[in-house]
Amino acid sequence: MTVAPSPRFRINRHRRLAWIGSIVGIVLSLVGMALCWLNPTIRAPLKPGLDFTGGTQIQLERACDNSCGGLTTSQVQQQLAVISLPPEPGSRSPNLSGSVVQLLDGGRSLTLRVPALASEQSKALVAQLEAQIGPLSPAGTAINTIGPTLGSQLLRSSVISLLVSFAAIALYITFTYSGVFAFLALLCLAHDVLFTCGAFAWLGLLAGVEVDSLFAVALITVAGYSVTDTVVVYDRIREQKKTIGDLPMVQQVDVAVDATLTRSLYTSLTTLLPLVGLLLFGGSSLFWFAMALSIGIAVGSWSSIGLAPTLLPVLSRR
Amino acid sequence: MARQQGWFALILALAIAAGALVASFGLQLGLDLRGGSQLTLQVLPAGAIRSVDHEQLEAVKEVLERRINGLGVAESTLQTVGNDQLVLQLPGEQDPTRAAKVLGSTALLEFRSQRPGTEREMANLLPLKRQAEAVLASRQPRPQPVNGQASPPSPKVDLSAEDLAKALRGLGLTVPAGSSEADQLKLLLDAVNQRIVALYGPTAIAGKDLVTAGRQQQATGNNWDVTLKFTPQGGDNFAALTQAIAGTGRVLGIVLDGRSISEATVGPEFKSAGITGGAATITGNFSADEAHDLEVQLRGGSLPLPVKVIEQRSIGPSLGAENIRTSLSAALAGLALVAVFMVVVYRLPGMVAVLALSLYALFNLAMYALIPVTLTLPGIAGFILSVGMAVDANVLIFERLKEELRSGNTLIRSIDTGFALAFSSIFDGHVTGLISCAALFFLGTGLVKGFAVTLAIGLLLSLFTALTCTRTLLRLLMTYPALRRPTYFLPARQLPSAVA
Numbered sequence: 119m120t121v122a123p124s125p126r127f128r129i130n131r132h133r134r135l136a137w138i139g140s141i142v143g144i145v146l147s148l149v150g151m152a153l154c155w156l157n158p159t160i161r162a163p164l165k166p167g168l169d170f171t172g173g174t175q176i177q178l179e180r181a182c183d184n185s186c187g188g189l190t191t192s193q194v195q196q197q198l199a200v201i202s203l204p205p206e207p208g209s210r211s212p213n214l215s216g217s218v219v220q221l222l223d224g225g226r227s228l229t230l231r232v233p234a235l236a237s238e239q240s241k242a243l244v245a246q247l248e249a250q251i252g253p254l255s256p257a258g259t260a261i262n263t264i265g266p267t268l269g270s271q272l273l274r275s276s277v278i279s280l281l282v283s284f285a286a287i288a289l290y291i292t293f294t295y296s297g298v299f300a301f302l303a304l305l306c307l308a309h310d311v312l313f314t315c316g317a318f319a320w321l322g323l324l325a326g327v328e329v330d331s332l333f334a335v336a337l338i339t340v341a342g343y344s345v346t347d348t349v350v351v352y353d354r355i356r357e358q359k360k361t362i363g364d365l366p367m368v369q370q371v372d373v374a375v376d377a378t379l380t381r382s383l384y385t386s387l388t389t390l391l392p393l394v395g396l397l398l399f400g401g402s403s404l405f406w407f408a409m410a411l412s413i414g415i416a417v418g419s420w421s422s423i424g425l426a427p428t429l430l431p432v433l434s435r436r
Numbered sequence: 437m438a439r440q441q442g443w444f445a446l447i448l449a450l451a452i453a454a455g456a457l458v459a460s461f462g463l464q465l466g467l468d469l470r471g472g473s474q475l476t477l478q479v480l481p482a483g484a485i486r487s488v489d490h491e492q493l494e495a496v497k498e499v500l501e502r503r504i505n506g507l508g509v510a511e512s513t514l515q516t517v518g519n520d521q522l523v524l525q526l527p528g529e530q531d532p533t534r535a536a537k538v539l540g541s542t543a544l545l546e547f548r549s550q551r552p553g554t555e556r557e558m559a560n561l562l563p564l565k566r567q568a569e570a571v572l573a574s575r576q577p578r579p580q581p582v583n584g585q586a587s588p589p590s591p592k593v594d595l596s597a598e599d600l601a602k603a604l605r606g607l608g609l610t611v612p613a614g615s616s617e618a619d620q621l622k623l624l625l626d627a628v629n630q631r632i633v634a635l636y637g638p639t640a641i642a643g644k645d646l647v648t649a650g651r652q653q654q655a656t657g658n659n660w661d662v663t664l665k666f667t668p669q670g671g672d673n674f675a676a677l678t679q680a681i682a683g684t685g686r687v688l689g690i691v692l693d694g695r696s697i698s699e700a701t702v703g704p705e706f707k708s709a710g711i712t713g714g715a716a717t718i719t720g721n722f723s724a725d726e727a728h729d730l731e732v733q734l735r736g737g738s739l740p741l742p743v744k745v746i747e748q749r750s751i752g753p754s755l756g757a758e759n760i761r762t763s764l765s766a767a768l769a770g771l772a773l774v775a776v777f778m779v780v781v782y783r784l785p786g787m788v789a790v791l792a793l794s795l796y797a798l799f800n801l802a803m804y805a806l807i808p809v810t811l812t813l814p815g816i817a818g819f820i821l822s823v824g825m826a827v828d829a830n831v832l833i834f835e836r837l838k839e840e841l842r843s844g845n846t847l848i849r850s851i852d853t854g855f856a857l858a859f860s861s862i863f864d865g866h867v868t869g870l871i872s873c874a875a876l877f878f879l880g881t882g883l884v885k886g887f888a889v890t891l892a893i894g895l896l897l898s899l900f901t902a903l904t905c906t907r908t909l910l911r912l913l914m915t916y917p918a919l920r921r922p923t924y925f926l927p928a929r930q931l932p933s934a935v936a
Contacts, residue, residue, distance in 0.1 A: 179752075202616060237533040237748055257471070257752040265746035268476065275881050283875030287868050294864065331883050335814050338884065339821055339891075342872040346825070346865035350832070353861035381828075381835045388777060388831065389824035392770030396820070399769055401762035403468075404813060411821075 125376030129428060130368050136424030140309060143417075147316020154319045164315060165322030167330040168262060170269040174235040176244065179227040179258025180251065189225040189251060197250045198230070203239040212239070222402075227258065234263055276334040280341065287345050295352050298433050303348045305429070306421040310344040311337055314414040332407040340414025343389070347382065347422035354378050355430075367431035375427050386419040440915070443908040451795055454802030461805035466812030466886070467525055468751060473532035476747035477522045477539060488520040488741065495740045497522055500539055506732035507538060517881075522743070532750055534729065542693050542742045543733035545643040547716075548636035549677055550686040558635055558687065561628050562699060564603060568625045572618065600624065607631070632696045636689050640677045645670025649734035651727040654719075660727035662718045664734070671714025678702045679710030690718050692730075763816050770820070771797075774827055782834045784924040785910060789830040792905040796826050796897055803893045814887040822894020825869060829902035833858040837925065844932040847920055855907055862902060869895045 129136075151163035160166075168175045198214045218231040235243065240261050248254050284304060291300035314337060321327035354374035358365075365373070393415070396408035467474050479488045479496050493516055500522065504512050513525045524539065526532060550558060600620055604611055607627045611620055647670075650663045666674055681688060683704030690698040698720045702711065722730065775793075778786040800819060804811060837854030845853065873895065876888035913919050922931055 202618070204618070237531075237536045237745075241531065241533050255752075260751040261748070262750070263748040265478075265744075267478070268747050272881055275879055276884060279875045279879035279884065282879055283872040286871045286875060290868060290871060331881075332814060332817075335817065335884055335887050338872065338876060339817075339887075342869050342891075343821075343824075345868045345872075346828075349864045349868060350861045353864055357857070357860070377839070378835075381831050384777075384781070384831045384835075385824075385828040388774045388827040389821070391773045391777070392767055392820045392823065395766040395768075395770030395773070396763070398766070399762060400766040401758060404763060404766075404817070407817060411817075 125372045127376045127379060128372045129375040129424065130372055130431070133424070133428035136420075136428055140421065140425055143313055143316070144309065147312050147319065150316045150319035150323065153323055157323065160322065164319050164329045164333075165327065166269070167328035167333075168231065168264055169331040170273060170329070172234055172264050172267075172269050174230075174232050174240055174261065174263040176230040176232070176240060176262075177227065177258075177260040178230070178244065178247070179255045180225075181253040181255040182226075189221060189228070191219040191221055194219045194221075194228065194230075194247075194251070197247060198232070198243075201243060201246045203235070203242050214243075234265060237261075237263070272331055272334070276331075276338070280338055283338070284341070291345075291349070291352070295356060298430065299352050302426045302429055302433065303345050303352075306348050306418075306426045307341050307344045309421050309425060310340050310414055310418045313417040314340055314410055317413050318410065327406060330406075332404075333410055336407055336410035336414065339411060340418060343415055344418040344421065347385070347418050348426045350381065351375060351378050351422060351427050355427075367434050371427045371430055375423060379423065382419050382423055386415060389415055440908055440911045443904065444912055447795065447905055447908060451798060454798045457802040457805050458798070461808065463801065463804055464808050464810045466810045466815070467527060467749070468813050469811060470527060471751050472525065472527040473529045473535070473748070473750040474526070475524045475532055475536055475539070475745055476517070477524065477743045478746045479520045479522070480742045480744055482741055485741065490519065492741055493520060493522070496743060499737050499739050500524070500743075502736035503538055503732050504535070506735055507535060521746075529750075532748060534725070536745050536748065538729045538732055540743060540745050541733065542739045543643070543730075543736070544693050544738040545646070545734060546639040546691040547641040547674065547677060548633075548639055548689050548691055549681050550635055550689065551637045552684075552686065554635040555685060558632070561632050561635075562687075565625065565628045565632065568603075568621050568628065572621050572625070629695050632689065632699070633691060633694060636691065636696075641666070641670050641673045643734065643738045645673065646734060649731045651722075651731050652717075653724075658723070659721045660724050662720070662722065662727050662730050662734070664716045664718065666714045666716070668714065671712070674714070674716060675710035675712045677710070678706055679708075682706040682710065690720075763813065767816065767820050767823075771823065774823075778827070778830070782830075782925075784913070784919065785830075785834050785837065785906075788909045788913065789827075789834070789906055792830070792901050792909060793823070793826060795905055796901040797823070799897050799901065800890075800894060803897065804890070807893075809889055809893070810886070811890075812883070812886045814883050815890040818887040818890035819894055822891050822898060825866070825895060826898035826902060828865070829858075829862045829898055830906060832862055833902065833906065838930075841922055841926050842930055842932065847922055847925070848914060850925075851907075851910060851914065855903065859903065862899070866895050866899050 154160050154165060155163055195217065198217050198219070201214060203212065203214075212233040212235060214232055217233075220229040220231075222228065230243075232243070240263065244254065244259065244261075284307065288300040288304055291303055318327060318329055318333065322329070351374055354377055355370055358370060358374060362373075390412060393408045393412045396404050397412065400408060477500075479493055481488055485492065497514060497516055501514055504514060504524070512527075512529075515523050515525075517523050524535065526535060529535070597617075600617070601611075604620065604624055607624070609623060609627055611623065645667050647665045647667055649665070651660050652663055653660050678688060682702040683706075685701060687699040687701050689696050690700075698718045700719070718730075720726075720730075771793075775790045778789050780786070782789065800822070803809070809815065833854050836858045837850050840850035840853045841847070870892060873888045873892035876884050877892070880888060
């Protein structure tokens with residue numbers, strides 16, 4: 119068992135390529151977020167959804183099959199502009215002319231985004247709209263109102279829980295492995311999270327995709343997955359030190375990555391399969407969530423194969 | 437051998453117990469899966485209280501619970517979140533308008549008498565208030581007639597634009613540009629109410645002096661009155677209060693949450709003793725629902741601190757059902773593909789893994805029924821992810837097993853070494869996952885919490901199934917010599933020639 123195995127695949131031969139790929143990806147992500155920030159209609163690194171901006175979102179389903187008359191978004195917007203809502207004590211009736219209207223399923227269901235309404239006002243809005251566009255199915259109605267304070271609260275608690283879990287994971291890796299390992303695991307994690315954010319910044323710019331609280335959940339998951347993936351390679355390196363003794367770090371890493379490569383690819387594949395299922399068959403509510411997870415997990419296995427192990431010899435030498 | 441059978445019996449027993457648990461308890465579905473409404477209430481600090489503490493939050497919750505019971509919504513739950521928030525869930529309820537209104541108001545009831553020397557001002561304000569109220573009421577859409585009874589046509593009242601503008605100017609109000617007539621009327625009414633309340637003396641009787649509240653329909657018309665019954669002390673105070681103003685023409689004001697909801701004069705016949713008997717009626721021209729809501733609020737007592745509805749989500753049952761159906765079929769389709777993959781790549785152990793993973797899914801559902809966990813969309817996502825981790829554990833083990841076989845170990849030895857060597861990486865991966873879950877659970881909000889719970893349960897169970905179920909089943913199968921063939925584990929060309 120003292121003979122050093124010769125790996126079929128030497129990751130360190132390709133490390134420049136891996137590094138360049140990651141750097142290009144990160145730069146693109148940062149550019150995407152910067153463009154989002156500069157965009158006058160977004161003004162944030164990612165396009166924030168209802169959960170973060172606050173407001174009321176009303177989802178309606180028309181109670182008609184093929185007999186539904188055609189409906190255009192501008193038609194609905196015009197109708198919204200003339201609707202008058204019962205005022206709430208202490209505040210004026212909200213102005214609905216700037217509302218965002220989205221038609222789904224060929225005009226059969228629609229989503230409205232309006233300023234935050236009290237529940238009586240949203241009820242009145244639905245009733246008055248129903249008079250205009252025909253009967254609605256009450257079972258297909260969803261009304262969400264989120265106060266502006268809740269969004270920032272959600273953001274704060276997500277970021278805090280994310281940072282605390284990073285710190286705890288770093289501590290655990292420092293104790294079971296070493297500080298350099300922990301640093302690289304966190305670097306990979308940041309890489310994966312940044313990459314996913316960047317992809318959604320571009321999606322927000324080009325396709326108007328918004329991030330909601332499920333996106334925050336997806337990022338947290340990507341972070342956890344990234345660490346788990348990286349740790350498997352670390353575990354192999356630690357084990358090799360016992361079985362085949364001390365080798366130069368570069369060789370150590372080559373052997374470990376080669377041995378765990380099949381596992382890493384298979385695991386990413388088996389995790390991606392249910393997600394692809396969600397993408398293809400899941401409801402619209404989970405589509406972008408599954409998308410964020412898929413991107414994050416694909417990038418996560420990239421960084422745990424190509425990034426963390428190849429940076430290890432560079433950092434350990436010092 | 438005996439040990440394997442012992443483990444196998446245990447796993448079988450657990451599987452049966454899990455099946456029974458799921459069948460008898462069923463799964464609790466969150467509002468996003470079954471439809472319903474959710475309200476988040478923020479408790480606001482007021483007066484001397486700068487920040488809300490746990491005790492005050494509980495006090496608010498107690499009052500709100502009484503009000504919810506008064507409303508009679510089935511299966512509602514009210515939970516405290518963090519230091520200053522409450523979440524109310526109303527399963528099946530599509531229209532949270534009424535609940536939001538009843539829960540959101542403080543319901544601080546005060547009886548106050550008009551101060552002497554303010555009669556002239558009051559004489560100007562009261563007619564204006566009546567007029568504004570009447571015009572506003574006539575502008576409201578009439579409620580749908582019930583049981584075919586047509587509601588009487590609203591009386592024709594009007595306040596011309598000039599008169600309205602004059603009244604607003606008279607009170608020193610500036611009207612924001614572009615506001616509608618209804619907005620202006622509201623503005624006027626708010627201002628008039630403020631002036632009226634300013635003419636009252638200090639609080640003589642408050643909500644705590646009430647024993648109970650009720651409602652009754654007025655003898656004529658469709659309007660309702662709210663009746664009050666005072667404690668003995670409250671009754672004495674009420675008698676004294678009415679005696680003081682009897683026959684003076686000054687009014688007795690009933691003030692709810694700082695708004696004057698009813699003004700009444702007391703006739704000279706009560707000059708000697710005041711109105712005794714410890715009961716009173718608020719004639720506020722309420723509709724049946726308004727009277728009921730006020731009754732519920734007064735019975736429940738006033739809130740020690742004001743609350744504000746900051747989030748309101750309602751989702752129709754068909755949207756919920758659709759969500760669960762599509763998510764379920766998606767998860768199952770993905771898992772079927774994973775099962776095919778495992779059998780193709782790992783052969784016999786792959787089949788064992790599929791069986792073990794099915795048990796794993798069953799155990800998960802049993803834990804959800806047992807704890808109980810309310811399943812939401814993020815919860816399902818957490819479950820799907822934990823399945824990924826559980827599969828990963830099996831992949832790690834089987835890759836090790838293959839490695840051992842390739843290097844020429846015997847089958848039984850390879851299985852044992854495979855499990856032993858894979859353990860540390862499985863353990864580390866699961867522990868880091870659990871660390872994240874702990875952080876998310878203790879620091880995250882509702883959505884994130886649901887995700888953390890199912891992921892954590894999944895990770896703990898995955899440690900158990902990968903290391904126990906898969907192993908026991910594999911060892912048990914190896915007691916049959918017919919199955920002890922390395923080619924059931926690896927393609928023949930990958931085996932070292934010595935063994936093959």
